[in-house]
Amino acid sequence: MEAKSSAIAIDHPPISSLLTAGLLWGLLGVTAFSFTVPLTRFAVEGLSPLFVGAGRAVVAAALAAAALALTRSQRPRGAQWLRLGVVAGGVVAGFPLLTSYAMTAAPASHGAVVIALLPAVTAVVVVLRTGERPPRAFWLVSAAGALAAVVFASAQSGSPGRLHGVDLLLLGAVVAAALGYAEGGLLSRELGAWQTISWALVLSSPVMLVLGVLAVVQQPPTGTPGQWAAFAYLGVISMFLGFVAWYRGLGLGPMARVSQIQLVQPVLSIGWAALLLGEDLMAGTVAGGAAVVLCAGLAVRVRLRPARVPTSR
Secondary structure, three states: OOOOOOOOOOOOHHHHHHHHHHHHHHHHHHHHOOHHHHHHHHHHHOOOHHHHHHHHHHHHHHHHHHHHHOOOOOOOOOOOHHHHHHHHHHHHHHHHHHHHHHHOOOOOHHHHHHHHOHHHHHHHHHHHHHHOOEEEEEEEHHHHHHHHHHHHHHOOOOOOOOOOHHHHHHHHHHHHHHHHHHHHHHHHHHOOOOHHHHHHHHHHHHHHHHHHHHHHHHHHOOOOHHHHHHHHHHHHHHHHHHHHHHHHHHHHHOOHHHHHHHHHHHHHHHHHHHHHHHOOHHHHHHHHHHHHHHHHHHHHHOOOOOOOOOOOO
């Protein structure tokens, strides 16, 4: 009888494979998000912005509730509900509603440039939330990115040095999403990635349902089949499946590298606006987008630079 070793060999996927998978999932999520602004611009041409902003959250909440029930996911506890309220207020209510109203008065490419600030603003919120102490360069490039976005928005509005209401809505959407991303990223370490967005959707569903019904009463939806298809995409992909892919990529990591993929989102959004909506790509739009993306990229890279840990001998 041959002796057999009691040790069990466990094959772990190589780090390079995990990195590739994380980047691919992250890119899938960002690609899904990149259609959000152009399709919102298209949907609000026939559907009210309140209906688009609230209705898509209701659709996503139904999918999230089904997923949570099927997987019997653990319920949040105590203060986690309050933190989920921050996530819901930011990415379920704030960003969709503010961008829906903004897209009734601005081209999708314009919105994409202002929203390009999101990675840098998210990094700032995370710094403030976690108490990290980034180098001075982080604050300098973050401020430069904010200034570039404001200058672009004011120049495009035709009133240099002055922002119009639509730009304030877009900047508000950026802040709302940054708060939701930052708190959601921290909370996902406790609840799980897709579970966090799912519970946030379920938590906000009563309010969003009331707003959706109110929108129908005020202005019965009369959109074209194409506009309804855009609305369906916003509810199923942008609000739910896109987040599943995005958080899956962040979970596989490394989070520092995967998170930087979001910097290509505004570039993709501007391209989709040109292809799907026929918007002209003006030199100012391209230059403004490039400046904001560059500053956002530098801010994220500065903040995510790994700290030197002394090695013990």
